[in-house]
Amino acid sequence: MTVAYKQQSADRLQESLGLVQSLIERQRQLEHLVSRQDAAESPAVDPLAPQHNLTELRQKLAQLHPADIAHILEALPLEDRLLAWDMADAARDGPILLEVSDAVRESLIEVMDQEQLVAAVGDLDADELAELAPDLPRQVVYEVMGRLDEEERGQLQAVLSYGDDRVGALMDFELVTIRADVSCEVVLRYLRRFDELPGQTDKIFVTDEAGHLKGVLSIRKLLVSDPDAGVARVMATEVVSFHPDEAALDAALAFERYDLVSAPVVDERGVLLGRLTVDAMVDVIREESDSEVLNLAGLKEEEDLFAPVMDSVRNRWSWLAINLCTAFFASRVIGAFEHSIAQLVALAALMPIVAGIGGNSGNQTITMIVRALAMGQMRIGQTGRLWRKELGVSIINGMVWGSVIGAVAWLLYGSVSLGLVMLAAMTLNLMLAATMGVMIPTLMQKLGKDPALGSSVLITACTDSGGFLIFLGLATLFLL
Amino acid sequence: MTVAYKQQSADRLQESLGLVQSLIERQRQLEHLVSRQDAAESPAVDPLAPQHNLTELRQKLAQLHPADIAHILEALPLEDRLLAWDMADAARDGPILLEVSDAVRESLIEVMDQEQLVAAVGDLDADELAELAPDLPRQVVYEVMGRLDEEERGQLQAVLSYGDDRVGALMDFELVTIRADVSCEVVLRYLRRFDELPGQTDKIFVTDEAGHLKGVLSIRKLLVSDPDAGVARVMATEVVSFHPDEAALDAALAFERYDLVSAPVVDERGVLLGRLTVDAMVDVIREESDSEVLNLAGLKEEEDLFAPVMDSVRNRWSWLAINLCTAFFASRVIGAFEHSIAQLVALAALMPIVAGIGGNSGNQTITMIVRALAMGQMRIGQTGRLWRKELGVSIINGMVWGSVIGAVAWLLYGSVSLGLVMLAAMTLNLMLAATMGVMIPTLMQKLGKDPALGSSVLITACTDSGGFLIFLGLATLFLL
Structure with missing residues (x-):
């Protein structure tokens, strides 16, 4: 069942958010004042003021569309969010839960007891229930299921039987x-x-x-x-x-x-x-x-802006760990050339340039390929053609920017051959970046993985380690 | 006026793309064969075969929805794309031009003369014309405008008067x-x-x-x-x-x-x-x-997958140039510590780890903040609160991963103090990453700029130069 709620433009929504925030702030101040003057003789603040303020908050929320309440809840820090959630009409808990982001939904469900949850989601349609089901305690899902009639239960089970990236999981049964x-x-x-x-x-x-x-x-x-x-x-x-x-x-x-x-x-x-x-x-x-x-x-999932610190740490943990491994590997590549660096310390200052530009260029290539694959506009048979094109781009970029930075290195360190090594290393690393930028996502796709996943970390790993290896290797061969 | 074209699912669209590609390939082969046997006495290939093949291609394209033809054109290399464009029904040129990406639209408009263009876009509605207008030669726009009745001309001028990120530019006038x-x-x-x-x-x-x-x-x-x-x-x-x-x-x-x-x-x-x-x-x-x-x-705009090499170079040029400047600056930071590196060459191998992890962590923070700003879920007043949270996350990550990599450094180089410097530098650089990750996008927003633009390059610049400075500075103070 849909009810027509008031819709509002972006400006008005921001106003509503501001109003809710100031009401919550006032609430905290009023509660603080009232609690302090309990001991005093003549109250300066009406002891009922917090009640009135809460009523105002409740009325404000009651006028809002569930999607707008969801937006406001997402923008509030946890303790304020839970106060607003408490003041929102319980009859609309279900629609609001449907609209909030996964991370915020978790924080709301956490503070609800089983009875409240069953009441909140009991009136939802099968496809809506299915969307919430993974976040609900199992007991709640069973209880709600038990209350459905046979047709609805069948629909819910059907929807739940599909992976959430499948059409079946998004089916709506309300139709004519x-x-x-x-x-x-x-x-x-x-x-x-x-x-x-x-x-x-x-x-x-x-x-x-x-x-x-x-x-x-x-x-x-x-x-x-x-x-x-x-x-x-x-x-x-x-x-x-x-x-x-x-x-x-x-x-x-x-x-x-x-x-x-x-x-x-x-x-x-x-x-x-x-x-x-x-x-x-x-x-x-x-x-x-x-x-x-x-x-x-390198984030695992969308994060609640005001998530507890440890939740955020967990969300970012895995990518940082992978990055640490690849950075450590790159560091060992440099370690292998410590002897060269000790002889010519300028290498230490110049090597991050080669690696950095390679990473930037590789990310450009990989982003393009990932999108083309996702949109179904690139067929595996075209890999060779695209690789040749990217190689062309990288050679031009390598020659141009390599010459610029090579000239600068020559001026700074007074060595033509150091400048030439810089030019050669830049060009070769950009070619490596182009090659890996085409190869990584197409390989991922062939292996049935999401080509976006980890692409950026993998390409940076290649261009970092590769860049250090190429530059320090060439320098060792030709300069020492 | 809308005509009902056949719609097809993703699989069928891929099949259609494959069929069009093979017809074009066959066309090239047939033309080659026929041109070679012109001199010969007894033709092995029917001289009319290329004609028949083209007819087949034309018929296949005629069955497709303009949006599907657009998709196929985007997936074809330039010369194949132009052949398919030639074989598509001219009456549908307008709707197809509306559907293709900006980059591909340019490549198609380039090969059409004024008359063809006027014919193609003459039947479009005001809002559709307005969408194409920036890509069309000015003469074509004037001529089409002249053919509109007064009401339509007024509509077109109204739509064109708004920036293309405004509601007015997307208005549709067909309504009841x-x-x-x-x-x-x-x-x-x-x-x-x-x-x-x-x-x-x-x-x-x-x-x-x-x-x-x-x-x-x-x-x-x-x-x-x-x-x-x-x-x-x-x-x-x-x-x-x-x-x-x-x-x-x-x-x-x-x-x-x-x-x-x-x-x-x-x-x-x-x-x-x-x-x-x-x-x-x-x-x-x-x-x-x-x-x-x-x-x-670091790409200026969406790129035609099969763009000429020089077009791609131009699209990527500006970001690479900026990146080169920031990388050069970071290199000069290292240059200032060449004396320290010469004394303790292990520093050269370890410093990219500090910079790399900082960059990764900073990008995580900045991505979150950019999204929250874009969705209107973060108010400038909350910056302090978010900064404290991000700082908390970075301190935990810095202590944990810094300890790991510090221990490894200790084991590798047999120096406890080197490990401790590593731990301290990691933590400080992650704190810098968190601070800049919150500051850069909020500042951008305050200055009225798109907070996403350049965020990644700027944060990496900070964490690279900052990481080198912190690590080498600490090492110089405590180890040498």
Whole structure:
């Protein structure tokens, strides 16, 4: 069931956030004042002031859309967040939990007891329940399941049976189906019997007795059609439909390509199982980009901005550890040339330049390839062609920037040959960066892994160790 | 005008791409064979074979949705792309140009003459024309403008007058308006007079004689309402509307929060100007995330995968140059300590570890802060609080990983004090990374700049130079 809540623009939302924050701040001050004057004789502050202030906070929250409350909760530090959560209408706990980020959801669920949780999520639809289920205590899920009727329980189990990156996990079961042999007039009369059409209903699904999808009737078409026209004549049959096992991202890209609002999900026999809606697909696109950014930065998952320090440490731990290993390896490469550095200490100052530029250039290449792979625009057969192109780019960059920095090294240390080694090392390391930048993500893809994962750390490891090896190696060969 | 094209799932799209590629490959082979046997007496290959093959290619492309053709064009190397572009139905040039990425659009427009371009874009709507206008030769824009009627010309000029990150630049003028004093029955009859309702029509806009927006009538509501009910009673009045000067990203986030399909754009007097639709908002969200990823990687803009080498060089040039400057600065920091390194060459091997871990950790912090700022979830007043938290995380990480690597240094070089310097330098550099990771994006934001832009390069510059300075400085003080 959807209720129409007040919607507000970004400015107004920021105002609301500010107001909630100041009410919470005032609450803390008032409570502090009242508790201090309990002992005093003549209270300067009305002992009921904190109560009134809380009521004001409760009223403010009651006016807000659940998505806006979710946004505000995410922006509040933990203790303030829990106070606001307490003041929000319990009847809206479910919708709010659906909207908040995973990290914040955890912090809210943690402070709720089983009874509150069951009450909060009991009214949600199967697909919504399925979204929350992984974060809920198992007991709560069982209890809620027990209260569902057989059809809903079946739907919930179906949704839960798919991995959360599959279409099946995002299926929505609230949809309108009709038969092909009726007229548009009949459809309009049938629709009028609903109290409300499901959200994002831009099309009605046409099925036969066995539930096979025969076509879709777009509402836009229905509204302009002759009432006497048969559905079979007005409906479209060439529409994209999805299988529950398909990747959710592929479905989201199809929504983007064809500007879809909703689309049917069918099983392998063509039986209509449910539908996908654009709001869920927007979330998929957002999550895909988010995880790309987070993976590049070496964060395991989206973080609660105000997470306890230890939670943040855990989220960042693994990538730092990997980075430490690769940095240690690079350090051992340098260690192998300590003798050379002792003879020509300028090498120590120049080597990070070679490694750094290689890392930057490699990250440029790998970012491009990762996106092309994710969008399905690059086929493995094209690897060779792209590699040659990237190699061309790296040779030009290496010659140009290598010459600049080589000239600077020559001026600084008065050695032409040191400048030439610098130029050669820069060019070779950029070529290594281009090669690894193409190879790492395509290999990852071939191995069935997410090509974004760890790409940045791996390429930096290659260009660091490789850069030190190339530069110090060349220097040892030609300068000493 | 929209035509219903065949939609296909991701797998089928990949198949289509493969088929187009093999037809193009065959074309090259056939042309080669025919040209070689022209001199020969008995042709082994039918001289008409290339013609037939091209026809097949043309037919295949004719079956595809413009968005799918765009996808295929993006995945083809330049010469193949131009052949496919030539074989695509000229009547669909406009819709295809709208769908391809900026880089690929440029490559296609480059090979079209003025007449072809005018024909291609002449049938587009004002908002679509406005999207293409910056890429078109000025002459083409003038000629197309001259052919528009007064209303359309006004719309196009309005859209062009807004920056492309503003709501006004994304306005769509195809919408249905009604008056509040009619009944639902009348609305239904009025709609039936349309040949087709505009795409993404989930609501009808209710205006008065002067064009002021009075409310919106959701189609979902209209369909279930009593035909005799008045629009004024059924319409919703508390809906979010946008101003043309508002940031497009803010509007897109509102679409995400409220699961909107379309929303009105009004001027400051409340007059309905146009509407926003979810497909345009999905693009905004996608572009925002894309530019975040690209900025982090140091790429100026999205690149055509098969761009000529020099185009790619230009796209990556500026960031590499900045990186070179910061790397050079870091190198000079090391240069200042050459005397220390000459005395204790182990320093050269260990210093990149301190700098590298600092960079990784700083990038983790900055990515979090940049996202929180972009989502409007962080207020400048909270900077101090977040800084203390990040500092806490960095101290823990510094103590733990610093101890590990300090112990390794001790074992490797047999010097306890070297290990202790390593531990202290790691911790201090991580604290520096946390401080700059919070400071850089908040400062950028205060200066009115995009906080993502250059964040990664700037933080790495700080942690490199800072890391070298701290480690070598401490070593010089305590070890030599």
